[in-house]
Amino acid sequence: MDRTVLVGLLQVVGISLVPVALLVGLGRAPRAWAWCARVIGPRLPRRRRPEEPSGPPLEKLAADLRRLHPDVHHPRPGTRMAKQQGAQLAYDERLAAAGSALDVPTSLLALPLYGLEREAERMRLEHALTAAGLVWQPRPSPGQDLPQ
Secondary structure (H helix, E strand, O other): OOHHHHHHHHHHHHHHHHHHHHHHHHHHHHHHHHHHHOOOOHHHHOOOOOOOOOOOOOOHHHHHHHHHHHHOOOOOOOOHHHHHHHHHHHHHHHHHHHHHOOOOOOOOOOOOOHHHHHHHHHHHHHHHHHHHOOOOOOOOOOOOOOOO
8 A cells, every 4th residue: 555545544534533532522521620620639739718807997997097086186175084085995996906907016905094105005006007008197288287
């Protein structure tokens, strides 16, 4: 037999077997996928799900800090002491939550309610949160000073 005839015959047989091979492969595809998942799957790195946030959203914390900031730092004359203390406690709680959300360590809530240590930690935490990019303190307009 001539070599070119043999090559032509093999090409015809190969071309005619391709659709059959595809149909057989598609019929066994679910088993092939199951085999791949069983054999190769455990060796592949798994994606970890992101951790769920443990506290309120950072936007809510910033809004609460914005709302409480004037009552804590510039209370209105005649405001009762109980209201000032409540605002201070709420502000400190929100500051600590924001610190936790931004991975800024703090011991603010563990300190005694009154004293210079808590005030110093509050100021340090405010500065650290500002350095971390959280904006909640009012900024004066050009030519306008903040109330004293």
